[in-house]
Amino acid sequence: MLILAIETSCDETGVALVxxxxxxxxxxxxxxxxHEEYGGVVPELATREHLKNLLPVAHEALRLxxxxxxxxxAVAATRGPGLPPALMIGLKAGQxxxxxxxxxxxxxxxxxxxLYSPWITGDPPRAEFxxxxxxxxxxxxxxxxxxxxxxxxxxxxVIGGTIDDAAGECFDKTAKLIGLPYPGGPQMxxxxxxxxxxxxxxxxxxxxxxxxxxxxxGLKTSVRYFLEKNPGLLADAQKVRxxxxxxxxxxxxxxxKKTLGAARRLGVRCVTASGGVSCNLSLRRELAAACAxxxxxxxxxxxxxxxxxxxxxxxxxxxRLLAGETATGLDEExxxxxxxx
Ligand code: KG4
Ligand code: ZN
Numbered sequence: 001m002l003i004l005a006i007e008t009s010c011d012e013t014g015v016a017l018v019x020x021x022x023x024x025x026x027x028x029x030x031x032x033x034x035h036e037e038y039g040g041v042v043p044e045l046a047t048r049e050h051l052k053n054l055l056p057v058a059h060e061a062l063r064l065x066x067x068x069x070x071x072x073x074a075v076a077a078t079r080g081p082g083l084p085p086a087l088m089i090g091l092k093a094g095q096x097x098x099x100x101x102x103x104x105x106x107x108x109x110x111x112x113x114x115l116y117s118p119w120i121t122g123d124p125p126r127a128e129f130x131x132x133x134x135x136x137x138x139x140x141x142x143x144x145x146x147x148x149x150x151x152x153x154x155x156x157x158v159i160g161g162t163i164d165d166a167a168g169e170c171f172d173k174t175a176k177l178i179g180l181p182y183p184g185g186p187q188m189x190x191x192x193x194x195x196x197x198x199x200x201x202x203x204x205x206x207x208x209x210x211x212x213x214x215x216x217x218g219l220k221t222s223v224r225y226f227l228e229k230n231p232g233l234l235a236d237a238q239k240v241r242x243x244x245x246x247x248x249x250x251x252x253x254x255x256x257k258k259t260l261g262a263a264r265r266l267g268v269r270c271v272t273a274s275g276g277v278s279c280n281l282s283l284r285r286e287l288a289a290a291c292a293x294x295x296x297x298x299x300x301x302x303x304x305x306x307x308x309x310x311x312x313x314x315x316x317x318x319x320r321l322l323a324g325e326t327a328t329g330l331d332e333e334x335x336x337x338x339x340x341x
Contacts, residue, residue, distance in 0.1 A: 001321065004061070004072045004097065005314030006054070008090030009082025009110050010143065011041045012307065013053040017065035017072075018314030021127035023120060025064035026304075026311040029053040032183065039182045040172075043083045050089040058093075061310075072101060076317030079107030079328070082143075104327030106317045110308075114139045115150055116319075117312040118272035118299035125305070127315045129153065133270045133297065136263040138255060140283075141275035141307075142168035142183065145255075147212045147262050150272075154323055159262060160212025167251055168277045170216035174223045174247050178240060188244045189280050195238075195245030197282075200226065202250040212262050219250055248282055256286045263296055274301040274312075 002024075007014035011031040017024040031049045035041045062068065077094030080087055091107065098105035115137050120127045132153055139146040145162040165173070168185055175184020180191075202222055205215040223243075233239045255277075263271050271291055277283065284300055291298035305311060 001073045001318060002067060002071050003314045003318045003321075004058070004069075004075050004094075005108075005310040005317055006058070006075070006077040006090040006094045007110075007113075007308055007310040007313050008050045008054065008086050009078045009080070010086060010308055011035055011046045011049075012309065013050050013057050013090075014308060014310035014313075015054070015058045015061040016310035016314045017061055017067055018311065018318055021129060021315060021318065023125040023127075023311040023315070024067070025061045026125070026309055027057045027061040027064065028307075028309050029057050036182050039176060041083070043085055046083060047085040047089060050086055054089060054093055069097070069101060072097075072103060074098070074104045074106060074317065074321055074327075075101070076106045076108050076313050078110045078113070078313055080110065082110055098327075104321070106320060106325070107328040108313045108317055108320075111139055111144065111146060111148070112156055113312040113316045114141075114274045115148060115156060115272070116316050117274045117301040117305040117309070120305055120311060120315060121302065125302070125311065129319070134268050135270035135272050135299070136259060136266060136268050138259045138271070138273040138278070138287075139275045140167045140255060140273065140277035142166060142172060142185075142277075144275065145214045145216070147259060149262070149266055149268070154319065159266075160214065160258070162214040162216060164215050164217035165220060167214070167216055167255060168275070170220050170251055171248075171277065171280075173220045177220075177224055177227055178243065179234060183276075185277060185280065188248055189282070191241045192245040192248040192282060195241030195243070197245040197249035199239075199242035200246040202226075202247055204250055204254050207254050207257060212258060214254060214258065216251065219247070223247055248280070252280065252283045252286050255283060256290050259287070260290045260294060260296075264294065268296075270297040270299065272299040272301075274306050276307045278306045279303045
């Protein structure tokens with residue numbers, strides 16, 4: 001089965017060709033530079049860029065997979081959640097392609113797709129479903145921080161999430177206070193690598209609450225107060241590195257301890273992580289150390305598949321079709337407040 005998958009939920013225009021769990025091509029046109037000067041993703045601009053880029057990206061994905069539109073057996077697209085006008089571009093293009101080719105269309109939940117990117121490994125990349133095991137999955141991006149119990153393939157239950165800011169948002173907003181360009185997460189990561197994480201003390205929100213939820217807005221506010229009390233600090237490059245390392249350590253400690261706590265409580269033997277923040281070197285290191293201590297398998301998304309991409313959409317779509325799921329009706333639109341089962 002050859003699946004053409006589309007992802008346009010935020011600021012990446014992605015098209016991938018997937019067959020038998022193999023990612024034959026995975027093309028992503030990132031709009032990061034475009035949104036940089038606004039300090040965040042501007043939905044209207046993102047939508048226009050998707051409109052401009054989607055077909056060239058699709059042509060390139062077909063070329064790299066050495067496939068023609070007529071070879072495609074099914075078309076998949078992210079149907080939500082995301083920026084509604086941006087989603088609509090990929091969703092409607094996918095439905096249109098499916099209609100023109102007389103093939104089934106399948107709408108995919110963006111977060112559910114993130115659950116499968118840690119299983120895609122190797123070169124050329126392939127989803128290792130034969131090694132699948134129940135897991136607790138951490139999805140950490142600029143828009144979301146979720147803990148999901150993946151009880152079995154295609155059976156997912158959200159067990160916790162952020163009650164305010166996402167972890168990536170906390171990185172980005174803190175970076176902005178420090179004067180770093182958008183998106184600040186990767187910059188914070190780089191500077192933190194040369195800083196002392198114990199230099200300054202910041203809160204670990206909800207760390208000892210008996211639930212799987214997160215809260216990051218207070219942490220960002222405490223950095224703002226800290227900078228107000230220490231007005232000269234930003235002029236000292238080493239102190240800036242120490243500040244980045246200290247904030248990063250607070251975010252990472254909460255993410256790691258809550259993820260491992262959930263895994264222990266639910267008795268799973270495997271932890272996975274995906275989303276842009278899962279590229280963070282400290283998070284990857286600390287998750288690896290904690291999983292080694294608890295004798296858990298850890299599957300981290302390849303950094304290229306951590307951020308938004310269509311390969312994960314295609315991999316999940318194929319699994320759903322193989323499991324007997326019927327096509328999503330062409331008249332179905334994005335469902336508001338759509339949540340994981
Ligand atoms: O998954 P993603 O590309 O897009 C969505 O938000 O959906 O995630 C982007 C987020 C941004 O907040 C960015 O700052 C953060 O991921 N990020 C990082 C790192 N790389 C990306 N945060 C911390 N350390 C990183 N290395
Ligand atoms: Zn995402």
